[in-house]
Amino acid sequence: MVGLDGGGSGVRELTHAKKLAKLIGECELVLVYVIEWSPYSFQTAEENDQRHKRREEEIHAAVDRIVNPAVAECEKEGFKVRGIVKHGDVADMLDKTAVAEGADHIIVARSSEGGFVNRLFGTSTATLVMHASVPVTVVG
Amino acid sequence: MKAMIWALLSGLALAPSVASAQEGQSVDEMVNQAFAAATGPFVSLIFAPIPGTSFPWIVMWLVIAASVFTLYFGFIQFRAFKHAIQLVKGDYSDPNDAGEVSHFQALATALSGTVGLGNIAGVAVAVGIGGPGATFWMVFAGLLGMASKFTECTLGVKYRNEYADGTVSGGPMYYMSKGFAERGLPGGKFLAILFSIFCILGALGGGNMFQANQAHQQISSITGAYPGWITGIVFAVVVFAVIVGGIKSIARVTEKVVPFMGILYVLAALVILIVNIEHIGWAFGQIFEGAFTGLGVAGGFVGALIQGFKRAAFSNEAGVGSAAIAHSAVRTKEPITEGFVSLLEPFIDTVVICTMTALVITISGQLIADANTGNYLLNEGGMIQTVGNVSGVSLTSAAFATGFSWFPYVLAIAVVLFAFSTMISWSYYGLKAWTYLVGEGKSKELVFKVIFCVFVVIGAAANLGPVIDFSDAAIFAMAVVNITALYFLMPIVKRELGSYLSRLSTGEIKKFKN
Numbered sequence: 001m002v003g004l005d006g007g008g009s010g011v012r013e014l015t016h017a018k019k020l021a022k023l024i025g026e027c028e029l030v031l032v033y034v035i036e037w038s039p040y041s042f043q044t045a046e047e048n049d050q051r052h053k054r055r056e057e058e059i060h061a062a063v064d065r066i067v068n069p070a071v072a073e074c075e076k077e078g079f080k081v082r083g084i085v086k087h088g089d090v091a092d093m094l095d096k097t098a099v100a101e102g103a104d105h106i107i108v109a110r111s112s113e114g115g116f117v118n119r120l121f122g123t124s125t126a127t128l129v130m131h132a133s134v135p136v137t138v139v140g
Numbered sequence: 141m142k143a144m145i146w147a148l149l150s151g152l153a154l155a156p157s158v159a160s161a162q163e164g165q166s167v168d169e170m171v172n173q174a175f176a177a178a179t180g181p182f183v184s185l186i187f188a189p190i191p192g193t194s195f196p197w198i199v200m201w202l203v204i205a206a207s208v209f210t211l212y213f214g215f216i217q218f219r220a221f222k223h224a225i226q227l228v229k230g231d232y233s234d235p236n237d238a239g240e241v242s243h244f245q246a247l248a249t250a251l252s253g254t255v256g257l258g259n260i261a262g263v264a265v266a267v268g269i270g271g272p273g274a275t276f277w278m279v280f281a282g283l284l285g286m287a288s289k290f291t292e293c294t295l296g297v298k299y300r301n302e303y304a305d306g307t308v309s310g311g312p313m314y315y316m317s318k319g320f321a322e323r324g325l326p327g328g329k330f331l332a333i334l335f336s337i338f339c340i341l342g343a344l345g346g347g348n349m350f351q352a353n354q355a356h357q358q359i360s361s362i363t364g365a366y367p368g369w370i371t372g373i374v375f376a377v378v379v380f381a382v383i384v385g386g387i388k389s390i391a392r393v394t395e396k397v398v399p400f401m402g403i404l405y406v407l408a409a410l411v412i413l414i415v416n417i418e419h420i421g422w423a424f425g426q427i428f429e430g431a432f433t434g435l436g437v438a439g440g441f442v443g444a445l446i447q448g449f450k451r452a453a454f455s456n457e458a459g460v461g462s463a464a465i466a467h468s469a470v471r472t473k474e475p476i477t478e479g480f481v482s483l484l485e486p487f488i489d490t491v492v493i494c495t496m497t498a499l500v501i502t503i504s505g506q507l508i509a510d511a512n513t514g515n516y517l518l519n520e521g522g523m524i525q526t527v528g529n530v531s532g533v534s535l536t537s538a539a540f541a542t543g544f545s546w547f548p549y550v551l552a553i554a555v556v557l558f559a560f561s562t563m564i565s566w567s568y569y570g571l572k573a574w575t576y577l578v579g580e581g582k583s584k585e586l587v588f589k590v591i592f593c594v595f596v597v598i599g600a601a602a603n604l605g606p607v608i609d610f611s612d613a614a615i616f617a618m619a620v621v622n623i624t625a626l627y628f629l630m631p632i633v634k635r636e637l638g639s640y641l642s643r644l645s646t647g648e649i650k651k652f653k654n
Contacts, residue, residue, distance in 0.1 A: 035239065037238065037239050039230055039233065039238070039242030039243075039244055039245065040242070040244050040245075041245065042245070042248050042249070042252070042396055042398075042399060043241070043245055043248075043249060044249065044564060044565075044568070045249050045253070045465070045466050045469070045565055045568040045569075046568055048241045048245060048246065048249055048466075048469035048470075049307055049308045049309065049468075049469040050306075050307050051239075051240060051241045051469065051471075052240060052241075052306040052307070052308065052471065053305055053306030053307050055239040055240055056306055058239070059239075086238065087238040087239030088235075088238045088239075093238075096235070
């Protein structure tokens with residue numbers, strides 16, 4: 001399973017995943033992109049009544065811009081591949097999806113997140129490495 | 141109908157300009173007089189006493205409704221309390237629905253519309269008139285009101301409109317028209333229109349003018365007296381920027397800061413109570429004794445009871461119908477789950493936060509009592525005399541200042557933010573009622589939004605008395621219509637409740653988190 005970053009580093013984890021897949025032989029790549037979202041954030045009433053619409057828009061944007069191009073690239077190179085888009089906490093959702101999909105291995109890029117909050121509380125990648133249920137490879 | 145609404149609104153909006161013809165008065169005085177004259181008859185009708193008593197019929201109406209719902213649903217507020225917390229935690233939320241409006245978010249949004257000045261200024265008004273005994277009745281009304289909220293929010297989700305573009309609109313006007321039609325009852329549409337008119341007035345009154353008024357009082361208590369219309373214009377510009385200009389960043393910052401201010405407020409109250417722990421027993425004694433004797437307040441124990449019930453209803457809005465609008469955006473396959481979640485709202489708002497304020501005011505010794513009789517001393521207006529002769533938010537501020545001298549500054553910021561977030565919430569409720577009446581459309585929405593901003597200025601400039609009377613009257617008028625509809629529709633909620641509870645016990649309703 002590959003956790004797509006959506007930023008520039010997305011290429012690195014995918015390149016590494018394809019390299020491993022070639023070495024393993026018969027396997028499936030599951031490309032997952034998680035849209036950061038918390039059920040405990042605060043929103044205005046107006047944001048709430050448009051939330052379903054926004055969610056659909058966010059999913060379409062992620063599928064069109066991030067997941068589908070990556071899936072197409074893998075298919076072109078002959079890999080068996082699927083794409084998934086989810087909402088939630090990135091680390092938690094990657095782990096849960098890996099378990100649900102029966103993944104043997106998660107590949108993610110070193111986090112591209114920065115800033116004070118991430119230094120204080122850790123990045124999504126660091127959290128995933130600490131709590132993952134399956135082995136994780138972090139691509140630098 | 142449209143003409144009637146216009147006449148009513150333009151009458152109120154133009155009142156200040158009519159008054160400006162008078163000479164020798166300040167702008168604030170003119171606004172105040174014109175406003176009191178324009179709203180007087182409406183206020184008198186809503187607060188008319190039951191013949192032969194001094195008990196306003198509207199308060200009885202709310203209490204009876206909350207009691208009926210409590211009994212009809214078998215004390216659902218206590219039975220479902222634990223399940224409501226599990227729902228808010230997301231224990232029953234389908235992970236596939238991640239990204240949709242969660243139960244927590246719907247509750248938080250509804251709370252940001254209700255937790256506000258009612259909890260700070262409203263409670264001070266109740267305790268200032270009805271004495272500490274009003275607190276008992278406020279908590280009692282809060283507990284009963286949980287059942288009213290449960291009923292209206294379940295219906296709000298069940299009968300909301302879901303549009304093709306994925307947006308939703310819900311609220312009493314939708315369950316009135318659709319629910320009545322489903323049950324084959326006449327008059328649903330009429331009630332929906334009537335509710336919408338009162339909702340617009342409520343949005344302009346309690347959801348706007350009261351907030352602007354108390355925000356001004358709080359700011360001027362720190363900066364020194366200055367004309368209210370200045371605060372009004374500043375607020376109106378910011379509200380305009382958000383609701384018309386679509387500057388969501390201001391609203392977003394407010395929505396994030398308000399919960400923290402709420403937590404800070406409760407923590408400060410707790411610290412003051414802990415510091416005065418030896419007086420807690422005495423304060424509760426005052427509350428219980430005052431609840432049944434009045435301790436000398438105007439109207440005796442009935443006076444305390446009326447004030448308690450009035451403030452509880454104004455603060456948590458149970459039975460008013462506003463929460464049904466806020467809660468209807470949640471994503472759930474089971475409308476009843478939002479009913480469960482919503483019953484936490486009066487609990488947090490009234491039973492927890494209002495009680496904190498009332499306890500701090502009582503414990504602070506701001507209310508002056510006769511040392512010999514123990515009864516409170518009243519001023520000429522029938523209110524309890526206070527140290528420094530203050531009322532409303534100033535009384536709360538003075539009470540908190542006995543614990544932390546710097547707290548009035550924090551409270552001033554909290555009041556401004558609470559006032560602002562409540563205004564934004566109510567501008568949305570009012571807008572939903574407005575578009576239900578006049579139809580969707582950018583220009584129609586703009587008309588309401590401009591009227592809303594004009595009322596911010598009027599609210600800040602007018603005196604507390606007429607503003608608070610009109611605010612209460614408008615909000616209670618919503619409850620008259622809403623509760624009438626709830627009586628007819630409550631069998632639908634009961635059916636939903638029975639079905640849900642049986643599926644919950646058989647395990648058909650799945651728990652996703654352990």
